[in-house]
Each structure stands twice: as structure tokens, then as C-alpha cells.
Amino acid sequence: MPAHLNHEEFFTSLTTLLTTTSQKARGSVYLTQKPWINADSPEQQQPAILIRATDGNTSAPNPKKAKTDKKTTAATTKKVKLSTVVSPEELEAFYARYAEVCKAGMTGLKKRDRSKKKTAKGKAGGKVQKA
Amino acid sequence: MPYLPTPQAYLEQSALLLQAYPDAVRYSQRRPNPSVPSSTAHQAPKPPHSTPPLFLPHLPSRSSTLHPNTPHPPATQPHKPTHQLTSRPGAQKITTKYTFAHATRSSSSATNPQTTQPDPAPQPQTPQTPEKPRIATLTLKTFHPESGICLKYRTNKGAEVGRLISSLGKLAAGADVAGLGLGLPGSGGGSSGVGMGAADVEMGDAPPPASSGVAGAVEGGNEAASSAGAGAGAGGKSGKGKKKGGKGKR
Numbered sequence: 001m002p003a004h005l006n007h008e009e010f011f012t013s014l015t016t017l018l019t020t021t022s023q024k025a026r027g028s029v030y031l032t033q034k035p036w037i038n039a040d041s042p043e044q045q046q047p048a049i050l051i052r053a054t055d056g057n058t059s060a061p062n063p064k065k066a067k068t069d070k071k072t073t074a075a076t077t078k079k080v081k082l083s084t085v086v087s088p089e090e091l092e093a094f095y096a097r098y099a100e101v102c103k104a105g106m107t108g109l110k111k112r113d114r115s116k117k118k119t120a121k122g123k124a125g126g127k128v129q130k131a
Numbered sequence: 132m133p134y135l136p137t138p139q140a141y142l143e144q145s146a147l148l149l150q151a152y153p154d155a156v157r158y159s160q161r162r163p164n165p166s167v168p169s170s171t172a173h174q175a176p177k178p179p180h181s182t183p184p185l186f187l188p189h190l191p192s193r194s195s196t197l198h199p200n201t202p203h204p205p206a207t208q209p210h211k212p213t214h215q216l217t218s219r220p221g222a223q224k225i226t227t228k229y230t231f232a233h234a235t236r237s238s239s240s241a242t243n244p245q246t247t248q249p250d251p252a253p254q255p256q257t258p259q260t261p262e263k264p265r266i267a268t269l270t271l272k273t274f275h276p277e278s279g280i281c282l283k284y285r286t287n288k289g290a291e292v293g294r295l296i297s298s299l300g301k302l303a304a305g306a307d308v309a310g311l312g313l314g315l316p317g318s319g320g321g322s323s324g325v326g327m328g329a330a331d332v333e334m335g336d337a338p339p340p341a342s343s344g345v346a347g348a349v350e351g352g353n354e355a356a357s358s359a360g361a362g363a364g365a366g367g368k369s370g371k372g373k374k375k376g377g378k379g380k381r
Contacts, residue, residue: 021229021231024231025267027230028229028230028231029230030227030228030229031227031228032225032226032227033225033299033303034223034225035222035303046305086303091300091304092300095299095300095303096297096300099292099293099296099297099300100293102227102229102292102293103289103292103293106229107289108231108265108266108267109266109267109268109287109289109292110266110288110289110290111289111290
């Protein structure tokens with residue numbers, strides 16, 4: 001596991017990860033958060049938050065497919081793993097930025113403005129454009 | 132795995148879960164005898180389901196019907212069970228998955244014939260523009276390994292992303308239900324549980340008066356729809372209760 005990134009690097013890498021995933025329209029991005037004990041100060045009241053981001057790829061071969069065809073195992077791409085630790089004081093600022101990055105990066109989701117206009121003006125036009 | 136119907140319900144339940152299991156460091160330190168602070172657990176609608184797996188270590192033998200799947204070691208072992216190898220044993224983990232579902236129509240096959248046929252030339256471009264072929268899904272999952280409780284919410288609306296992520300930040304900061312600042316404070320959680328019972332009662336009575344008139348039909352339909360939704364939620368909750376046991380034991 002690589003060392004934790006600082007927030008700036010994390011956001012840069014996360015933007016790249018989300019953008020590439022959205023452009024490919026394929027694959028996933030997993031973002032996890034959980035409390036994280038710092039070994040140095042386990043007694044602190046509010047824990048820091050560990051944020052991880054990954055593309056969910058695995059370098060390990062699929063045990064089901066590995067026996068039948070070896071091409072898939074050789075073709076597996078490298079897993080993208082990002083992580084950062086947010087201290088309680090920084091939580092608010094971090095999450096404001098985090099939400100911005102996610103909003104900007106997750107372009108594969110439905111757009112609010114377009115769908116509303118389309119449904120209001122006429123579903124057929126919207127569907128033609130979409131499909 | 133059932134999904135919660137609204138983001139408010141999901142966030143509220145997650146906050147309740149956090150409250151019901153104050154997973155502070157103190158908890159993991161006094162770990163030797165795993166017991167839930169039951170007084171707080173019963174305030175939230177969901178956590179009571181989780182108590183059976185936590186009580187399992189006190190069972191006298193392996194003859195219990197619930198036992199075959201339990202990873203919980205017998206009560207004599209003071210160290211942590213293997214499924215709790217997380218950074219913090221009692222901590223709940225929130226996963227946000229942004230994913231493009233597998234296409235039912237194979238996009239890979241569409242790209243293949245382009246060398247021979249001139250027609251599908253525009254088709255290879257479609258996978259590059261994300262909105263057109265597929266819509267991504269955002270799935271939020273709150274998992275509490277200690278109790279096995281898993282809360283999920285799924286959406287494909289881009290407009291919700293910012294709100295959800297900032298709410299996750301508030302959850303991470305340990306905000307309670309009120310601190311989340313949800314628009315509809317009484318919509319999810321405990322109050323909806325109360326509403327469910329009423330809706331279920333109405334559902335039994337709704338169809339007969341619905342046949343009397345058009346307005347009645349409309350009202351009955353609305354009631355049936357709402358109560359059906361509530362019923363689904365209730366079913367999901369009860370189902371979740373069972374699955375919780377399974378998860379906790381695995």
C-alpha cells in the first residue's frame with residue numbers, strides 16, 4: 001500500500017480517475033471513508049477519517065477464469081489506489097472540495113437540467129437526442 | 132440487498148447507526164467482552180435486529196440453528212474475530228461506488244465490424260461520449276462490521292452527488308440526525324416506521340371504497356401506491372434484519 005497522499009494530490013488523482021472512468025463509460029470508482037486511528041494519538045476524541053479511492057481492478061487472477069483462459073489474467077490492468085487521511089479539523093473544507101470533485105467528475109450520471117427541460121418540452125425530442 | 136428509497140432515509144439511518152454504536156476508540160479498547168450498549172441501540176429503529184449475532188458468543192454450544200455460519204469464536208476467546216480486520220473494529224465504513232453498469236447490448240461487438248462495413252463508423256464514437264450509451268450509477272453503502280448492518284442507497288441523478296457527499300462529510304464528523312440538516316426530518320427512520328403500520332392498515336381497506344367512484348379510485352390508488360412503497364420498505368427492513376445476522380456471522 002502506497003503512502004497516503006496529501007489532499008492536493010489526492011484530489012488531482014481522483015479527478016483523473018473519475019474523468020477517465022466517465023469518458024470510458026466503463027468500470028467503477030469506489031470511494032470509501034472510515035474512521036482511522038492514528039497509532040500516535042489513539043486517545044483523541046474524534047478520529048481522523050481515512051478516505052480511499054480505487055478503480056476496483058484487481059491484479060490477482062480470477063480463480064474461475066484463470067484455469068480456462070490465461071489471456072484475461074495477462075491483460076489485467078494495474079489497480080489504481082489512492083488514499084488520504086483527513087483530520088477532524090479539516091473535515092469541512094475537505095468535504096466541500098471532495099463534493100466538488102465528485103460532482104465534476106461523475107459526469108456519467110443523469111443531468112438535472114437537461115432531463116427537466118426535455119421532460120417539460122417533450123419527451124420524444126429528449127429521447128432522440130439521448131439515444 | 133434492499134435499498135433505502137430516499138437519500139434522506141439513507142443518511143438518517145446511517146446517522147442513527149452511528150449513534151447507536153458509538154464506535155469510539157474506547158469501544159475497541161474494552162473489546163474483550165463484546166456487548167452492545169443496549170439502551171442506545173433500542174432508540175434507533177434498525178440496530179435491535181443486530182443484537183442476536185452479538186449475543187451468540189454467550190450461547191452454550193454449537194447446537195444453535197444460527198450457528199453454522201457464525202465466525203464469532205466462542206465466548207472464551209477474547210481477541211477480535213477475523214472478519215473485523217479493519218482499521219477500527221467497531222467503525223462503520225461508508226462506500227460510494229460510481230459505476231457504469233454492464234451493457235446489455237454489447238458495445239464491444241459493435242466496434243468490431245467497423246473495418247468491413249462503412250455504416251457502423253459512427254458507432255465506435257458512442258462509447259466515448261458517456262451520456263449517450265450508458266448512465267452511471269452511484270451506490271452508497273454504509274456497513275457496520277460489528278453488527279453486520281448494511282444500509283444502501285442507489286441513484287443515477289447527478290444533482291444528488293454534491294448533497295450526498297457533503298452529508299457523508301457530516302456523518303464522518305459524527306453529526307447526528309438533526310445535524311445532517313435533512314430537508315424532511317420526519318420522512319425517514321423512526322417516523323416512517325410509525326407511518327408504515329398505518330399505511331398497511333389502509334391498504335387492506337383501500338380497494339373496496341376505490342371501486343365506488345373515480346375520486347375514490349384515485350385516492351385509493353395513491354394510498355395503495357404509498358402503502359405499497361411503505362410495505363416494501365418494511366419488507367426490506369425485516370429482510371435486512373435477517374441478512375444482518377448472516378453478514379455478522381460470516
